Amino acid sequence: MKRIVTVLITAVLLVVCASCSSEDGGTPERDTSQVIIAISSEPETLDPCKGWGHGFTPLVQSTLVEYRQDMSIANDLATDYTLSDDRLTWTFRIRDDAYFTDGEQLTAADVAFTFNTAKDEQTTLDLSYLESAVAVDEFTVEFRLTRAHSTFINTVASVGIVPEHAYSEDYGTNPIGSAAYKFVQWNPGEQIILEANPDYYGDVPAIERVVLVFMDADAALAAVRAGQVDVALTSATLADQEIEGYRLVAVTSMDNRGLTLPVNKDEGETTPDGYPIGNDVTGCIEIRKALAYGIDRERVAADALNGYGDPSYSENDGMPWHNPETEIATDVEYAKSLLAEAGWADTDGDGIVEKDGLKAEFTCLYPSGDTVRQAVAMAAAEQARELGISIVVDGTSWDDIDRRMFSSAVLMGWGSTDPYTTYCLYHSSYALRDDYYNPENYRSSITDDYLESALAAATQEEANEYWKLAQWDGENGPSMCGDCPWVWLVNVQHLYYVADGLDIGEQMLHPHGADWPLIQNLREWSWTES
Amino acid sequence: MAEMNMRRRSALLGAIILILLAAVYAAGALMPDAAFAPDFSSSRLAPSLDHLFGTDWLGRDLLARTVKGLSVSITVGVVASLVSAVIAALVGVASAMGSRRVDAAVAWLIDLVMGVPHTILVVLISFACGRGMTGLIIGISATHWTSLARVIRAEVMQLREREFVAVSRSLGKSGPWILVNHMLPHIVPQFVVGLVLMFPHAILHEAAVSFLGFGLPPEQPAIGIILSESMSYISSGMWWPAVFPGAALVCIVLLFDRLGDSLKTLLDPYSAHE
Numbered sequence: 001m002k003r004i005v006t007v008l009i010t011a012v013l014l015v016v017c018a019s020c021s022s023e024d025g026g027t028p029e030r031d032t033s034q035v036i037i038a039i040s041s042e043p044e045t046l047d048p049c050k051g052w053g054h055g056f057t058p059l060v061q062s063t064l065v066e067y068r069q070d071m072s073i074a075n076d077l078a079t080d081y082t083l084s085d086d087r088l089t090w091t092f093r094i095r096d097d098a099y100f101t102d103g104e105q106l107t108a109a110d111v112a113f114t115f116n117t118a119k120d121e122q123t124t125l126d127l128s129y130l131e132s133a134v135a136v137d138e139f140t141v142e143f144r145l146t147r148a149h150s151t152f153i154n155t156v157a158s159v160g161i162v163p164e165h166a167y168s169e170d171y172g173t174n175p176i177g178s179a180a181y182k183f184v185q186w187n188p189g190e191q192i193i194l195e196a197n198p199d200y201y202g203d204v205p206a207i208e209r210v211v212l213v214f215m216d217a218d219a220a221l222a223a224v225r226a227g228q229v230d231v232a233l234t235s236a237t238l239a240d241q242e243i244e245g246y247r248l249v250a251v252t253s254m255d256n257r258g259l260t261l262p263v264n265k266d267e268g269e270t271t272p273d274g275y276p277i278g279n280d281v282t283g284c285i286e287i288r289k290a291l292a293y294g295i296d297r298e299r300v301a302a303d304a305l306n307g308y309g310d311p312s313y314s315e316n317d318g319m320p321w322h323n324p325e326t327e328i329a330t331d332v333e334y335a336k337s338l339l340a341e342a343g344w345a346d347t348d349g350d351g352i353v354e355k356d357g358l359k360a361e362f363t364c365l366y367p368s369g370d371t372v373r374q375a376v377a378m379a380a381a382e383q384a385r386e387l388g389i390s391i392v393v394d395g396t397s398w399d400d401i402d403r404r405m406f407s408s409a410v411l412m413g414w415g416s417t418d419p420y421t422t423y424c425l426y427h428s429s430y431a432l433r434d435d436y437y438n439p440e441n442y443r444s445s446i447t448d449d450y451l452e453s454a455l456a457a458a459t460q461e462e463a464n465e466y467w468k469l470a471q472w473d474g475e476n477g478p479s480m481c482g483d484c485p486w487v488w489l490v491n492v493q494h495l496y497y498v499a500d501g502l503d504i505g506e507q508m509l510h511p512h513g514a515d516w517p518l519i520q521n522l523r524e525w526s527w528t529e530s
Numbered sequence: 531m532a533e534m535n536m537r538r539r540s541a542l543l544g545a546i547i548l549i550l551l552a553a554v555y556a557a558g559a560l561m562p563d564a565a566f567a568p569d570f571s572s573s574r575l576a577p578s579l580d581h582l583f584g585t586d587w588l589g590r591d592l593l594a595r596t597v598k599g600l601s602v603s604i605t606v607g608v609v610a611s612l613v614s615a616v617i618a619a620l621v622g623v624a625s626a627m628g629s630r631r632v633d634a635a636v637a638w639l640i641d642l643v644m645g646v647p648h649t650i651l652v653v654l655i656s657f658a659c660g661r662g663m664t665g666l667i668i669g670i671s672a673t674h675w676t677s678l679a680r681v682i683r684a685e686v687m688q689l690r691e692r693e694f695v696a697v698s699r700s701l702g703k704s705g706p707w708i709l710v711n712h713m714l715p716h717i718v719p720q721f722v723v724g725l726v727l728m729f730p731h732a733i734l735h736e737a738a739v740s741f742l743g744f745g746l747p748p749e750q751p752a753i754g755i756i757l758s759e760s761m762s763y764i765s766s767g768m769w770w771p772a773v774f775p776g777a778a779l780v781c782i783v784l785l786f787d788r789l790g791d792s793l794k795t796l797l798d799p800y801s802a803h804e
Contacts, residue, residue, distance in 0.1 A: 303570035
């Protein structure tokens with residue numbers, strides 16, 4: 001017992017020492033030819049055919065098209081592209097001055113090989129609708145689809161092209177690409193080193209060498225204090241410290257957090273796996289809408305994220321396919337009137353409203369250990385209580401969430417550069433699946449029609465109009481103005497300590513996940529002073 | 531105090547500790563949930579007169595959470611230790627009074643349970659039993675009985691050879707009669723001391739398993755949970771969520787340890803000679 005107590009006392013003393021030793025370690029002289037970036041999530045592979053780069057730019061490989069600052073699509077390897085009248089064939093012309101870093105020219109055959117391989121791999125990239133990719137000539141590639149799919153262009157924007165001649169099983173750990181940076185070295189668990197590609201077809205980047213070191217937020221903060229890294233991701237809980245030689249950069253994101261609310265009442269039904277469906281409280285639309293209108297999103301951001309967050313109104317805030325009409329204003333009185341008109345009243349004086357003996361109380365799950373989701377859930381619950389609705393916040397494992405998400409609220413997060421996410425979140429075919437898109441069991445034939453029309457659209461502009469209508473057409477839709485299966489709360493700002501003198505370019509709107517989106521514009525980075 | 535002998539000193543110390551522990555338990559048990567509800571307007575406050583232990587990221591008062599957590603720890607410790615001690619008594623007596631085969635089976639079981647580190651075993655059992663308070667109590671109860679079972683087995687075996695037991699047996703008294711009238715009264719001191727000394731172990735295991743995320747749910751005020759959460763903020767200089775609850779846990783463990791020592795002194799027949 002004495003040994004245990006000694007160990008405990010030593011641990012407490014160490015903790016005190018650790019927290020007291022937060023003085024800056026001084027900033028050593030910087031090497032302006034390189035940048036060292038602390039990354040918290042190490043990739044499993046650098047092979048785009050196996051999911052690398054999906055949702056952001058794959059860094060060492062080029063893509064046919066890329067996102068502009070305003071999230072519209074621009075050519076990269078492609079010089080132009082067309083879509084056939086039946087909307088089943090996409091034809092891309094590619095540039096003739098792109099070379100892989102082993103000196104071989106990048107041709108249409110490589111493009112076709114990449115997409116056919118990615119389709120066969122069946123990883124996170126859904127290419128089930130791709131019939132085949134065919135190289136028509138050296139610099140023309142044709143994609144034949146089994147059904148119209150307007151978001152194919154967004155998929156194309158995140159699939160890096162791999163060399164057919166140098167592709168093997170270990171490509172993911174030793175990739176060859178044609179992008180602004182070339183792969184040099186990967187020490188698993190430690191770092192990835194990249195170097196500027198002198199033969200890149202675009203402007204050669206100003207930073208010659210990039211070292212991505214893998215460490216968690218605490219270690220990254222210590223490394224920043226010691227001046228050992230130039231950029232490090234941090235969190236709202238750690239961001240209020242001033243560190244000499246660094247500035248805090250907050251990047252706006254659509255990395256949202258919101259509540260999924262089962263839209264059906266509990267009628268004893270279960271999923272094929274036997275998990276209960278429906279919730280008597282969230283199954284009432286007035287409860288869902290009261291939360292949507294009654295929760296002040298600015299206050300949630302201030303309370304839970306120390307101000308490093310923005311109100312969220314949909315899964316795609318700020319994207320070209322976002323419907324601004326879904327942005328509702330906080331109106332506590334309206335929220336209360338919705339409840340009162342539906343017959344909810346506090347009859348027993350406990351501050352929580354009831355109706356026909358049913359108390360307005362439900363559980364909100366979040367993955368335990370995720371302090372951001374915990375704080376957001378608690379901040380929302382605190383405001384819900386002011387409306388007379390009790391949200392019991394319950395941190396648990398993902399396994400448990402898998403079982404209970406069809407009958408309880410869940411503090412979920414999305415945010416994607418691909419509008420297909422909107423399809424997955426609201427289409428009936430995704431209801432009650434185990435992929436977290438639509439556990440609320442939202443189904444609407446009107447919404448389904450708009451979503452199908454968006455997929456079948458001939459142009460991005462036309463598709464965007466349908467995506468907007470799918471969210472809210474003035475009368476129907478899953479947005480908070482409509483059936484409200486989601487109560488969107490906040491978009492989390494992505495926070496980084498950046499060394500003074502390092503220009504990290506103009507950051508695009510970040511999707512879900514904070515590490516890799518930061519460096520998708522790496523080729524625009526530069527040191528403005530040493 | 532100078533005139534008091536060791537026995538009286540132990541009794542007094544034991545009584546004070548018992549009152550202290552009961553007070554902590556009662557304070558926590560009677561505390562309303564509102565006392566440690568989130569209050570974002572007073573988030574991350576350093577210790578002050580308003581908040582003696584400071585507040586955490588969600589603005590919850592850490593003193594209230596700590597006291598509530600200690601009360602939960604005491605509950606888990608007492609219930610788990612009681613169950614564990616009863617298991618130990620049953621297994622120990624069965625091993626000593628039963629056949630050689632039963633004895634061998636019990637010895638094998640004890641070796642098996644002791645062969646796996648307690649924390650790992652508690653994590654596995656607690657996880658398999660659905661985590662939460664029930665899972666944790668089952669986990670701790672199922673792993674802490676071994677040492678006491680050995681002590682009780684040895685005591686019963688010793689008693690079995692004593693004259694008064696032999697006399698009872700020759701007078702035709704049955705096995706259960708001998709067990710109830712001769713054995714049980716003699717193993718009570720070992721049982722009680724073993725039980726009390728089990729409390730601190732049980733509490734520390736409860737905190738350790740909750741700290742690792744396999745015990746109590748994160749919304750439950752428990753010392754392991756508070757310490758686990760504090761790790762996220764320690765590098766930002768927020769030391770108070772780690773130090774005060776940690777120190778309070780050490781104090782409670784030490785108090786239980788002292789209580790066990792006092793009880794041992796009181797139950798030791800030699801101390802009566804002082």
